[in-house]
Amino acid sequence: MVESKHKWKAWLYLAPAIILLLIFTVWPIINTLHMSVQEGFNQAQANIGVTFDYGFGNFQNVIEYDYFKDCLFNTILLCVLTVPISTILALVIAVCLNSIGPLSRFLQTIYFLPYVTNSIAIGMVFAAMFNMVGNNFGNENELVITAGIINNVIEFFGGDPINWINAGSSYWANITVMVVYIVWNALPFKILILLGGLQSVNKQYYDAAKVDGTSRFRVFSKITVPLLSPMIAYVVITGFIGGFKEYSSIVGIFGEKMGPTGDARRLNTMVGFIYDAIDTQQGRASAAALILFGIIFVVTLINLAVSKKKTHY
Amino acid sequence: MSDKLNVTLHEKDLKKVSAAQKVTKAASKTLTYAFLFLIAIIVLFPFYWMIISSLKSLDEYKLSVPTLFPREILWHNYVEAFDAANLGTLFKNTVIVGVVSTLLSLVITVLSAFAFARLEFKGKNALFAALLGTMMIPGELFTITNYQTVNEFGWMDTYTVLIVPFLVSIFYIYLLRQNFLQIPNELYLAAKVDGTSDIKYLWKVMIPLALPTLISITILKMMGAWNSYMWPNLVTKSAEMELITNGLRNAYTDASGDTNFPVQMAAVAIVSAPLFLVFLFLRKYIMKGVSRSGIKG
Structure with a gap:
């Protein structure tokens, strides 16, 4: 009696979630797959009765499209640079934090601050710090006025100012700024997880x-890292997944043009590519989204396989 | 006799070693704190820059030698x-x-x-x-x-x-x-x-x-x-x-x-x-x- 009563009740409780999931999660999966295999699919044309041939043309187009390759390259480059840097830095910081007694909590709170920020808003602060304000920017030799604090610091130490993000800046200067900002943003979460792991490590090993x-180095490499390996694997995997979806941090620094003035979209990423095609070329956007899913899926599997081999539980 | 000498020598060595250890320990502690404070400064700097810049006039902001604190606070x-x-x-x-x-x-x-x-x-x-x-x-x-x-x-x-x-x-x-x-x-x-x-x-x-x-x-x-x-x-x-x-x-x-x-x-x-x-x-x-x-x- 109670059991059968439960059955319809359970579905009643689940109803709101299931209805919303059917509309906004299940249907999109089906529809995206369907759109991706209709060559050159376009919703506006489909609405007026145009039909499209089935085939893998969208995938082929996307892969052969040079601009997509640029976006893919930017995404992978940022991933490959930021994930190791932020993980190693976070690991060192966490070990140091764990080794000190007083101030440890206080410092941890400070390190967590970048997490509770709006990535567009603080991106604008970074843009201001790297930005140059003056009349001659565009020509690196004529830099006289800079108000970008980063360049001020470089000059203070005797270096030459660099055109980081303004018109005429080099690709690698842009990438450097993005790496600095993304690492700054990624540290809090990684420190939190790794420090949590360190605090649960059995002290006997260290004794x-x-x-x-x-x-000390041997202790670090032979005890700390192996014992922390599940947490390290976790932050690396989430780091890669987040990294392949990089988008809003670039909007924060460069604005929606996704690049310096005069070279818009230079730093566009996979997600940016999908968003660009969302209004008019849904077939292409769907194919790109599925490729992104495929990459994230494969990278996660590789990470899991590697960490299974290397992870010491 | 020589045995005794040996022992005292050994003790002296130990003391020396432990003193050296103390020094390295203190040095590494200092280094650790220095590193952690440096990171804290890097983490906090954008927030500091955001706040002081928000209170400057545009002219002051554009100075080629930046001011670390606004000359005149502009709540406006x-x-x-x-x-x-x-x-x-x-x-x-x-x-x-x-x-x-x-x-x-x-x-x-x-x-x-x-x-x-x-x-x-x-x-x-x-x-x-x-x-x-x-x-x-x-x-x-x-x-x-x-x-x-x-x-x-x-x-x-x-x-x-x-x-x-x-x-x-x-x-x-x-x-x-x-x-x-x-x-x-x-x-x-x-x-x-x-x-x-x-x-x-x-x-x-x-x-x-x-x-x-x-x-x-x-x-x-x-x-x-x-x-x-x-x-x-x-x-x-x-x-x-x-x-x-x-x-x-x-x-x-x-x-x-x-x-x-x-x-x-x-x-x-x-x-x-x-x-x-x-x-x-x-x-x-x-x-x-x-x-x-x-x-x-």
Whole structure:
């Protein structure tokens, strides 16, 4: 009696979630697959009765499209640079934080601050810090006035100012700024996870190492890293997944033009590519989204396989 | 005799070694602190720069040798920032969307988590596994179709379009279900015997016990609304419906590409302030929620 009553009740409780999921999650999966295999699919034309041939033309077009390759390159480059840098830095910071007694909580709170920020808003602060304000920008030799604090610091140490993000800036200067900003943004989460892991590590291992007179570096590489490997694997995987979806941090620094003035869209990413095609070329956007899903899926599997081999539980 | 000498020598050596150890230990402690403070400065610097820049005049901001503290504090920048980007409207929209979507999302999450944790029905585990599976798919894949769907529904440029598509979060359901599972089933059966209704039981027992998780969900959801950019950017066409992040990016750059940085920084400070206040008071819940979720917004 109670059981059968439960059955319809359970579905009643689940109804709001299931209805919304059917409309906004299940249908999109089906529809995206369907659009991706109709060559050159375009919703506006479909609405007036145009039909499209079935085939894998969208995928082929996307892959052969040079601009897509640029977006893919930007995305992978940012991933490959920021994930290792932020993970290693976070690991060192977490180990240091764990080794000190007083101030540790206070410092941890400070390090967490970038997490509770709006990535567009603080991106604008970084843009202001790297930006140059003056009349001669565009020609690197004529830089006289700079108000970008980063260049001021470089000049203070005797270096030459660099055109980071303004018109005429180089691609690698742009990438450097993005790496700095993304790492700054990624640290809080990684430190939080790694420090949490460190605090749960059994102290006995360290005591044994102390008795044996093991050097600090050996302790770090032979005890800390292996014991932390599940957490490291976790932050690397989430880092890659987030990295392949990089978009709003670039809008924060460069605005919606996704590049310096005069070279718009130079820093566009996979997600940006999908958004560009969302209004008019749904077939292409769908194919690109599926490719993105495929890449994230494969990278996650590789990461899991590697971490299974290397992870010490 | 020589034995004794040997022993004393040995002791001396030991003392020397331990003194040397103390020195290295103190040195490494100092280095550790120096490193950690350096990182803290790097982390805090953008916030410092945001605040002092927001109080400068544009002329002072453009000085080739920057001032580390404004010569004259210009609170007026904040007033200007508020007017130039219509921040009042943006704030109102963001708060409405944030509060309504959080409340509705909590109701849906609690009901679903309860069904998955407490009730028995056919296909429960298969359904739950399928739902978890969809978490792997990047949101952009859904966005393409959802954009068409909301267009078809005629929802463009309304609060509905900003709220409804994101009400269900599988992750929150999962989080709360795990929490509900820890509450002994006997409590539920006892309540059933007493004739307590499910809703009353949820309200009186489950929700109070799962309160920390619910608070974490609330904060993450609110932060999500505050930070969302892409979807609102797609589906809002008029300035009256924009959310805070959308209105912010380009409001302070004039047609020639010149940016009024002090005013822009004032706007950024205004937008960042609520998040900091929330963090100040609810640090524990935020950090706990984040360490379990691993997602931003």
